[in-house]
Amino acid sequence: MKKRLLIVDDDREFSNVLKEQLAESKWLEVCGLATEVDEAWQMLQRTRPDMVILGGIKEAERGVLCQQFRLAYPQLSFIAACSPQELMWEPFFRNLGIWVVAKPVQPGQLEALAMVPQGMMAGSVHQNHPNPLEVPPPLHAPTNQIQQPTAEPFSESSYGGSTVPKHLITVYGPKGGVGKTFISRELAIFFSMQRREGRPMRVLAVDFNLDLGTFATTLNLPRTPNLFTWVQDIDVQLQAFVQRQGRDPFTVRHEEWQEYASAVTLSPQDIEKYIVCHAETGLHVLTSPRDIRHSFEIRDYHLYLILETLKQSIYDVILIDTAPDTTDATIQALFFAEHVVMVGNPIVDSIENIQRLLKLLREAEYPEERIQVCMNRLQRREMFTLDEIRAYFQLHPSRKIFSVPDDAEVKKSINTGVPVMMHPGRIAAKEAIETLGKALLPVDTENTGVTPKGKTKDRSSLLRWLWG
Ligand SMILES: Nc1ncnc2c1ncn2[C@@H]1O[C@H](COP(=O)(O)OP(=O)(O)OP(=O)(O)O)[C@@H](O)[C@H]1O
Ligand SMILES: [Mg+2]
Structure with missing residues (x-):
């Protein structure tokens, strides 16, 4: 079954070209185009996409927007379409679980991402990926090469979605x-x-x-x-x-x-x-x-x-x-x-x-x-x-x-x-x-166990640097 893609970008031209390129796709169908945040929310509700591609949107921080969308629609996959200058932020997008593709976007890259099982960690797809239709799965540690740990491990419970x-x-x-x-x-x-x-x-x-x-x-x-x-x-x-x-x-x-x-x-x-x-x-x-x-x-x-x-x-x-x-x-x-x-x-x-x-x-x-x-x-x-x-x-x-x-x-x-x-x-x-x-x-x-103040501020100002 085709995955449904919502394109969010204030550049109409970009959205239209992409929509046209994906018209014949066996894997993806474009279910909507939005140029503003409000419009994107409406379309999310109305068209129920599987994936959202986020290009540039004036006065919106893409990372924050993605987190907000994700709160309301946890199953959504996100792709940030970045200009070459914005690619330096790729690690940050990836940390937020957002796939990154470079503009101009190749439809094959989006199709490759459409085939990645939901919930897999975000990665990047550059234009010269050796085989864009084959995004490799995450690797697992080999069991035969394990070194003896010399450090005291932190408790297992400290893992798992620590925020x-x-x-x-x-x-x-x-x-x-x-x-x-x-x-x-x-x-x-x-x-x-x-x-x-x-x-x-x-x-x-x-x-x-x-x-x-x-x-x-x-x-x-x-x-x-x-x-x-x-x-x-x-x-x-x-x-x-x-x-x-x-x-x-x-x-x-x-x-x-x-x-x-x-x-x-x-x-x-x-x-x-x-x-x-x-x-x-x-x-x-x-x-x-x-x-x-x-x-x-x-x-x-x-x-x-x-x-x-x-x-x-x-x-x-x-x-x-x-x-x-x-x-x-x-x-x-x-x-x-x-x-x-x-x-x-x-x-x-x-x-x-x-x-x-x-x-x-x-x-x-x-x-x-x-x-x-x-x-x-x-x-x-x-x-x-x-x-x-x-x-x-x-x-x-x-x-x-x-x-x-x-x-x-x-x-x-x-x-x-x-x-x-x-x-x-x-x-x-x-x-x-x-x-x-x-x-x-x-x-x-004071060792009071209270989360230090200023954390949220730090984070949001970081995001402002990134996407402001
Ligand atoms: N505040 C200080 N007061 C006195 N001596 C200092 C101080 N800071 C550094 N040093 C001296 O300078 C030496 C070099 O410091 P350090 O090895 O930290 O430099 P580095 O910048 O890491 O050097 P490298 O570029 O080789 O990595 C230290 O061995 C120490 O003796
Ligand atoms: Mg040194």
């Missing part, structure tokens, strides 16, 4: 040695020591310095299992999958792997197989590979799948420590993040590189509201004041630049593997990190 908002925070700085790893570690420990809804926050730190990461060392943690262990398992799954499609994995090209990977979902429960646990605080850590050579085998699509899966996990906060580069790992970590801590030192070369990076991100229309600038290793007397630095970065005067003082305790704490955050006394750097942590994510200071 707790996740916070992915990427700590970045376009210069080496400015304190990214130190700040990531301290923030991760800070959040691990906080409570949410009467329980300790579930925090994961991820070391995205794939070749030379030292996050594990700074907490005296082992380096096995690690990110590469996960990558190996992903490869086993992807290879088994392409073999089931009748392909020889050795003949699959990089772009085809990207396509296969973008159409699959991994199970978030499996993350625990790849992490190590910091016993003192319960922090989970996904460390970088033990052997530098392993990092050479990690591809962009592995990282994409890993980030996608992390976003679906039960962690309240995920902190990603990055390398001072512009490789794919770093750029993906920036684009997946809800908050970015841009770390620098009050030294001209570090300041210059932050400025260059901000320029690049502004050109890419990256939502600047996500970026918190943090000047680390501030001394009593600096040549540049924070106000001067803010002006140089052309930040809005209302934007705060965070600072962490240069503190002898830091070196000691890195050498001993004991974070300053766990130090019982008053340490200047510790207090500064606490201020930054609270600004990033309001915490349950």
Whole structure:
């Protein structure tokens, strides 16, 4: 039986062309065209579609709209038709369970989605999908490759449709040695020591310095299992999958792997197989590979799948420590993040590189509201004041630049593997990190078990960035 499709787009031309293209389809019939939200509601009620394709609608946030429609009609599948510029938001749409297709839409892509069983996780269909009529099913973890977990697992009941908002925070700085790893570690420990809804926050730190990461060392943690262990398992799954499609994995090209990977979902429960646990605080850590050579085998699509899966996990906060580069790992970590801590030192070369990076991100229309600038290793007397630095970065005067003082305790704490955050006394750097942590994510200071205020606001403003 044909699936019924409602097209919602204020561009009549787009809707009419699509309707015409689908006129002969054996799989889909267009049951209505709507150009406004009110009209879409009426048509939903009147025509009872199976699928809705959401193009651009003035003054409407597509993600919010989709959630509202879904509340009233839970069985509906959603497809966001995005212009090439909007495709950067694909991960966010996918997190909301919305399929993503690029404009101009190919009717074959919609037909392929019409054949996907209802309830399957959303994925993406790019125009050059190897076989658009064959959207692959989600993969399942192989049972023969399971590593011994070294971390204490969270309870099973914590899975299953958890609606707790996740916070992915990427700590970045376009210069080496400015304190990214130190700040990531301290923030991760800070959040691990906080409570949410009467329980300790579930925090994961991820070391995205794939070749030379030292996050594990700074907490005296082992380096096995690690990110590469996960990558190996992903490869086993992807290879088994392409073999089931009748392909020889050795003949699959990089772009085809990207396509296969973008159409699959991994199970978030499996993350625990790849992490190590910091016993003192319960922090989970996904460390970088033990052997530098392993990092050479990690591809962009592995990282994409890993980030996608992390976003679906039960962690309240995920902190990603990055390398001072512009490789794919770093750029993906920036684009997946809800908050970015841009770390620098009050030294001209570090300041210059932050400025260059901000320029690049502004050109890419990256939502600047996500970026918190943090000047680390501030001394009593600096040549540049924070106000001067803010002006140089052309930040809005209302934007705060965070600072962490240069503190002898830091070196000691890195050498001993004991974070300053766990130090019982008053340490200047510790207090500064606490201020930054609270600004990033309001915490349950009284441990009352009450959901921190401001969550909804955070989320909706994020949506406004995306679809406003
Ligand atoms: N606030 C601080 N006070 C004193 N020393 C600091 C401070 N922050 C960082 N350091 C020193 O700087 C060194 C480098 O810090 P860290 O490894 O965190 O930098 P990074 O930006 O992660 O470096 P990389 O670019 O190599 O990953 C630390 O070993 C520590 O000794
Ligand atoms: Mg580092």
